[in-house]
Amino acid sequence: ISSQDGQYSLAIGTQIQFDVGGYFQNSSSNNAQPTGAQDLNNGENLRRGRLFFVAKMGDFTLNVTPDWGGSPDGSPTLYEANLNYTGFKPITATIGYFKPWLTLQDSMSSNDFLFLERPSIVEIARNVAAGDARASVGAKASGDDYFAALYLTGGTYGAQNAGLLNDEQTGGTVRVATRPLRGEDWNTHIGISASKAFHLNENDANAGSNQTIQLRDRPELRIDQNRLIDTGVIPANGADTYGIELAANWKNFLVQAEYIRIDVDQDQPTGPSPTLHFQGGYIEGSWVMTGESRKYNPSAAAYMRPSPADPFSFTNGGGWGAWELSMRYSIADLNSHTNDGEAQSVTGGVFGGLQQVYSVGISWYPTDFVRFELQFSYVDVDRKDTSGTQQVGQNFEDLALRTQIAF
């Protein structure tokens, strides 16, 4: 909702995502790591609970968005706080805490996702030098058929503390995308994005470069908060990510896929210290059964959720809203330079684990502002412990319902 007052205007919006769900573990979980993952925790979580405050004064726009949700909820935080200048069309220049544009999936609004969480490889890649509330300065430009964004990035909200030594992280991100072919009721999308952490956070005193990085993620559902694939803390001088994005939609059908690779310039104080390579990808599709389409948004170079043609209502003789079926296969491989049976310290590699997730979801959009999504997944984690001999992965099914309100 927005309100005008002479020189400037203020708009207030909100995004609520409340999740309920549970896990059905198989017998293989007794050795699972971390320990908390041996008995995954059913329950509820407020995934996002944001209030958007957007103030405009001429060519300047301010965004401030506190967030009461989280993973897990319970610790209110800040999603963004940034100043934008739009006086130089079609460029939007930004400074402050911001989510820099990186990958197709992360360019979608979290209200528009096909599933509850981003594919693990996207989540892992965006946390290297992009992600939410990242200190950023840069700009994006977009037109009907192109999108380009470039940012210099630093630490995230809350990363600064008195114990930290000499410098927060510095890095950068870039994303370029286009619609090479399109028609009235179809689009094709191709894009690339990359990010680099030039200098990582320094956490310890006086020992080598003092810089470390850790790659990890939860199994594409955040009721239980354990991360099943995890490289652990890696001494490193830097890291970079590369990704390619492909998508196409026709009427009420959408398919999109990405491949991402992450390189870590390892810097082990002792033993072998090869450069590590991780990778992953996903392919997902959506069929809006009631016929609405997921529109392409050129200013984000990404797809939006369908808008129900016939909003649901008991009282006003309304319709049944929109219904959507979605499917996804996702893979993330955090193993690098390893041999089964050989310890990490011998090869200088990392047994971070290989995770594959098969998901199917059904969404109901009773109105433009409300969405319910029921998601079922099969998760398979294949991970060795650091000695390379013990299986510490597991496989399981999970089921969750999201209630989403977005004004």
Added chain:
Amino acid sequence: ISSQDGQYSLAIGTQIQFDVGGYFQNSSSNNAQPTGAQDLNNGENLRRGRLFFVAKMGDFTLNVTPDWGGSPDGSPTLYEANLNYTGFKPITATIGYFKPWLTLQDSMSSNDFLFLERPSIVEIARNVAAGDARASVGAKASGDDYFAALYLTGGTYGAQNAGLLNDEQTGGTVRVATRPLRGEDWNTHIGISASKAFHLNENDANAGSNQTIQLRDRPELRIDQNRLIDTGVIPANGADTYGIELAANWKNFLVQAEYIRIDVDQDQPTGPSPTLHFQGGYIEGSWVMTGESRKYNPSAAAYMRPSPADPFSFTNGGGWGAWELSMRYSIADLNSHTNDGEAQSVTGGVFGGLQQVYSVGISWYPTDFVRFELQFSYVDVDRKDTSGTQQVGQNFEDLALRTQIAF
């Protein structure tokens, strides 16, 4: 305040309660438990500091209410975040973090209380499976002469964490109430409510049911934050609460009373493990000396604060607002299956303590939105230590002033 924008409307409200107070302890406090209670802490506290955001779109209503107050203040949190559907009159269906309807006192707005805090037994009972920011799904219905509410409940905001094992709490609540007899300037109220925790939070690994419950409360004033009655952590399989509520008002007089019982299905790993029974109640009355009445609100089945007939103002030749005198006797008994001089471990009982509070309050309502209340209490806690031989309770007087603003 509310603002309209085509399809939906947004209203913003606020509730501030700022308390200042102190304690006058008698000589009996030297052995008091917990240790912090031996020298109760005078000072100030922001009891509630809430901003309400209410968005409506057709039959859907969203509530998001962050809270900067607390017990003690200093840790911002969330009071509620829920989605409601009102398309099926007179039913309101709700999902999200919500305060499920339980007991008469907890159905009153905290702006309308006769005293600064709820009676201890109500506070203790509502925290079993209801209370603020409880994950809930359910519905209420009400008319001029009836009220009924039923919810399935889970954990509270912030209860989820990675260390928690297999399942957050699940439970349920129910409340039914009616006005059997009423006239133009009087009402009678009778109601019952109950709640049950089917499955409690699991906090430890691999030992028995891993489920525990703890019942406790502060002495109906929250300047000092020590709880003087406390069962400690009890291994248990579940717990339930039952309560009966009675009230009547005539013109500017109101009397209300409740009795509540709590059963805990104890599950001690060793020694006797009887089912525990706790109980308590209160009776309180209000006389609005300036003649206004506390109106009955059928949609909550509870009473509201008086609205001053003659708002206070120096500048506009106004009146003196409304003045109210209130009194309360409250008792909460957290002792069960105990014998004086015999240790808890012998009987399998709990020396949680017996607390009685006698309170008198005077409230000034200069306008509809501002209230000052001065409260004086005599608190008597009779509690044995776990060996059953040492008195660890105490008695004292306390005095506090609340400044309340509610728009």
Added chain:
Amino acid sequence: ISSQDGQYSLAIGTQIQFDVGGYFQNSSSNNAQPTGAQDLNNGENLRRGRLFFVAKMGDFTLNVTPDWGGSPDGSPTLYEANLNYTGFKPITATIGYFKPWLTLQDSMSSNDFLFLERPSIVEIARNVAAGDARASVGAKASGDDYFAALYLTGGTYGAQNAGLLNDEQTGGTVRVATRPLRGEDWNTHIGISASKAFHLNENDANAGSNQTIQLRDRPELRIDQNRLIDTGVIPANGADTYGIELAANWKNFLVQAEYIRIDVDQDQPTGPSPTLHFQGGYIEGSWVMTGESRKYNPSAAAYMRPSPADPFSFTNGGGWGAWELSMRYSIADLNSHTNDGEAQSVTGGVFGGLQQVYSVGISWYPTDFVRFELQFSYVDVDRKDTSGTQQVGQNFEDLALRTQIAF
């Protein structure tokens, strides 16, 4: 922005200050204390991230201001929550969490500062019994040529906790100021302020008065969070501060200066325990190169930032905004009753350190609501360790850019 709704009105404002900066340390930092200061941390910080909610109903005004910034950011908190009564002109009476009026610098809005941070001696003095979110009750009155404010103060937001013993801090503040001579385009300002902590927070059990105080500050830049001057925790019965303020402006020039003294009534359990005296001051000047003046605000008895005559805009054929050059010398001496080479325990004194900061800043105000300030400082800290023999201070340059948005 404000909105009216029959009986009352609500206004929402915002203040964002996002800082980026770094430190250039000289070779003298190897022995610097605290340890974290040996390698000062470059990076980013959200210094202030506030949303203001102001509700008015007749003569009552409510302020609620959450803050997502901090030093460092990452922990959302509350800047203020208070109720004001303005029915008795020209008096404003206030109760709640509030910033009591103390010193000239602290009476300026943090949007209007000449530099990124207050001079250290002002910051240290205001934290004795004033500062942000201080529990306060009192009043201020002001006219065209006078300002007077008097408050009884308590603890700060979040200071209350269950471990604290018998009483939060109590104290008081007073400020009186006037414009003795003034003309159409010039003003002179003189004022005095004082504060006293009658009774300090009690932090420990049963040992003497249990009261302590600690005086300290960061080097007038808060990217790195280490405090370079610090008295440590001093057992004490109370403390007071006195200050005198002088200022004058003529057209687009402003000069202001303050001197402040702090006395601590030390209460060491063993050894000598003299009363400690600390002091400091600053002088700063501003030249608005584009000709605008910093107006005097009689209701705060302090100067405001310039309002650009010719706001910046590419699109609307606008001007270049306002540009301002500012300079400051600041000194804070936290040494008292010490002799070089003699340990603190011998004299009963404190080697808190002597800090001098020379700063120059350039500010660009493209519009009334946006400000960028680039600040360069030379910091010189001369501080002995507690034995009095080892230099633990250092000197360095630092450079920082603030992006500020204030609606």
